Amino acid sequence: xxxxxxxxxxxxxxxxxxxxxxxxxxxxxxxxxxxxxxxxxxxxxxxxxxxxxxxxxxxxxxxxxxxxxxxxxxxxxxxxxxxxxxxxxxxxxxxxxxxxxxxxxxxxxxxxxxxxxxxxxxxxxxxxxxxxxxxxxxxxxxxxxxxxxxxxxxxxxxxxxxxxxxxxxxxxxxxxxxxxxxxxxxxxxxxxxxxxxxxxxxxxxxxxxxxxxxxxxxxxxxxxxxxxxxxxxxxxxxxxxxxxxxxxxxxxxxxxxxxxxxxxxxxxxxxxxxxxxxxxxxxxxxxxxxxxxxxxxxxxxxxxxxxxxxxxxxxxxxxxxxxxxxxxxxxxxxxxxxxxxxxxxxxxxxxxxxxxxxxxxxxx
Numbered sequence: 001x002x003x004x005x006x007x008x009x010x011x012x013x014x015x016x017x018x019x020x021x022x023x024x025x026x027x028x029x030x031x032x033x034x035x036x037x038x039x040x041x042x043x044x045x046x047x048x049x050x051x052x053x054x055x056x057x058x059x060x061x062x063x064x065x066x067x068x069x070x071x072x073x074x075x076x077x078x079x080x081x082x083x084x085x086x087x088x089x090x091x092x093x094x095x096x097x098x099x100x101x102x103x104x105x106x107x108x109x110x111x112x113x114x115x116x117x118x119x120x121x122x123x124x125x126x127x128x129x130x131x132x133x134x135x136x137x138x139x140x141x142x143x144x145x146x147x148x149x150x151x152x153x154x155x156x157x158x159x160x161x162x163x164x165x166x167x168x169x170x171x172x173x174x175x176x177x178x179x180x181x182x183x184x185x186x187x188x189x190x191x192x193x194x195x196x197x198x199x200x201x202x203x204x205x206x207x208x209x210x211x212x213x214x215x216x217x218x219x220x221x222x223x224x225x226x227x228x229x230x231x232x233x234x235x236x237x238x239x240x241x242x243x244x245x246x247x248x249x250x251x252x253x254x255x256x257x258x259x260x261x262x263x264x265x266x267x268x269x270x271x272x273x274x275x276x277x278x279x280x281x282x283x284x285x286x287x288x289x290x291x292x293x294x295x296x297x298x299x300x301x302x303x304x305x306x307x308x309x310x311x312x313x314x315x316x317x318x319x320x321x322x323x324x325x326x327x328x329x330x331x332x333x334x335x336x337x338x339x340x341x342x343x344x345x346x347x348x349x350x351x352x353x354x355x356x357x358x359x360x361x362x363x364x
Contacts (some may be wrong), residue, residue: 004079008061010045021085027352063087084350087129096362100135103276104146109200135362139163139277140298159358163277164348169286172260180260189219192265194280196225202312203272209318211241224250262287267325271312285339290332301316306338
């Protein structure tokens with residue numbers, strides 16, 4: 001079998017999708033006996049390995065150019081199957097195709113896309129994806145169920161393969177934590193959020209919840225992740241609540257720093273309105289950091305009983321859970337142990353093995 005996977009998404013431009021793509025490619029190369037051909041372009045990560053052939057194409061993701069260049073490349077490579085790790089892909093590919101759909105946030109979360117034109121483009125692209133793909137991979141049962149409800153996709157076309165956890169996400173040594181805290185100016189204890197500032201991340205409400213805790217707690221709030229300039233409401237919320245001296249907005253954080261940043265946090269708070277999976281839940285647990293997260297969408301199936309949950313639409317409830325965890329060391333210790341056990345059961349090797357089975361189904 002000659003599988004071509006679009007590795008162009010393994011780029012800082014696509015934080016979550018990029019991490020999924022890069023991790024899956026590496027694990028697929030180790031788990032499958034067949035050769036993997038990875039399409040790359042200038043901004044994507046390099047891929048190398050005995051079972052990997054990297055082929056560069058001069059077409060950026062989501063460009064008009066990719067609609068003819070990628071099908072041409074896939075055909076020329078004699079692909080048995082093409083795997084698109086994003087819902088926008090070159091729909092003229094003739095080989096049997098598999099697509100990964102992470103979530104339906106643009107249609108399920110109000111304000112997730114900034115314009116009617118963007119929402120229309122998403123709906124059109126998703127319809128084409130569901131029409132053309134032979135198999136659809138989702139990273140959670142929650143997204144699978146959303147697809148069935150929203151688009152009436154047949155269950156037998158959808159396969160759930162949860163994301164894995166990179167082994168580097170484990171408790172970091174004290175010296176590494178100290179270096180990262182010094183690098184980012186984090187002298188006090190802190191509560192951490194990792195993720196972009198898009199509306200579905202619900203960061204404005206997180207700032208409101210933190211404002212209710214700030215007078216009685218010494219921890220500062222640290223927001224780590226790229227900032228989309230279209231959404232200035234988080235910084236506005238910080239100013240509105242007078243928290244300029246208590247909130248650190250780090251922006252993009254080097255991947256190598258993330259394990260120590262998680263490890264150093266008193267807790268990791270993830271208040272998203274909706275997530276297709278939520279890798280930071282697993283990453284924080286793998287680093288031994290207590291997780292406080294929304295009780296919605298995929299979070300309950302990812303976190304299980306290892307996290308404290310809250311209604312993401314209720315800032316008061318969010319603040320209560322934060323105060324409960326921050327004020328109870330014994331509770332945090334129990335959460336840490338549960339989280340480490342739960343994270344240990346999730347590996348990219350397992351995800352890769354399940355993905356190879358999907359490839360064989362799609363080509364049989």
